[in-house]
Amino acid sequence: SQTIHQWPATLVQPVGSPLSLECTVEGTSNPNLYWYRQAAGRGLQLLFYSIGIDQISSEVPQNLSASRPQDRQFILSSKKLLLSDSGFYLCAWSILRVRDFSYEQYFGPGTRLTVT
Amino acid sequence: EDKVVQSPLSLVVHEGDTVTLNCSYEVTNFRSLLWYKQEKKAPTFLFMLTSSGIEKKSGRLSSILDKKELFSILNITATQTGDSAVYLCAVEIINTGTASKLTFGTGTRLQVML
Structure with a gap:
């Protein structure tokens, strides 16, 4: 069965510091991978998605970036965090899904980031 | 711009009540609508709906899609305190040649009291 891991679970970082969040998937090959952010009281906002190694699409302009160095690894980074980067990632x-040519998305446990 | 709107924003009911959560959407290239339940952490998948008028059921939860009127409802009967969560609606958009994408609503926060 497939599992998805994220770390760290929580993170407190000062403004201006760098960020690296990691996500890995087990039990599947060539998945589509996604990064979302959920700010307090708001819905999930798609940040990046990837259909393959080194293939990244950005959905919103921001000071974040994403990379996919391996098939089942997706990394979210920032060189300098802003207060507004706080949220649940x-x-x-x-x-x-072949039976109806559709996709179901499955989520990792998330990382709660607080920028101070 | 693609839009998914959920109502109500929040709801407080007593155990045993039946609740109906609403999701309306305006998107281009609709493929499917998904419902998720989010408790303290990551959303967990509930239903995927692709065809109008076909009810999906899982225990006390059921959902139906109306592609003509562009909405879906999620029903929970005989609610229990364990149903307390944020319920998220998302619409999957066909994105030719690339990954499919989900657009989420802001969610309905359901609180079930004893």
Whole structure:
């Protein structure tokens, strides 16, 4: 069965510091991978998605970046954090469901980031 | 711009009540609508709906999609305190040649009291 891991679970970082959040998926090959952010009282906002190694699409302009150095590894980074980067960061994966050519997304446990 | 709107924003009910959560959408290239339950951490998948008028059921939860009127409802009967959570609606958009994407609503926060 497939599992998705994220770390760290919580993080407190000062403004201006760098960030690296990691997500790995087990039990599947060539998944689509996603990074979402959920700010307090708001819905999930898609930040990045990836259909393969080194193939990253950015959904919103920001000071974050993403990389996919291996098939099942997705990394979210920042060189200098802003206060507005605080939130709950979720990684998700999906693969094509052949019976209806659709995708279900499954989420990792998330990282709660507080920028102080 | 793709939009998913959920209502109500929050709801407080007593155990045993039945609740209906609403999700309306305006998107281009609709593929499917998904419901998730989010307790303290990551959302967990509930239903995926692709066809109008076909109810999906899982225990006390059920959901149906109306692609003509562009909405879906999630029903929970005989609610229990364990149903307390944020319920998220998301619409999957066909993105030709790349990964499919989900657009989420802001969620409905359900609190079930004893």
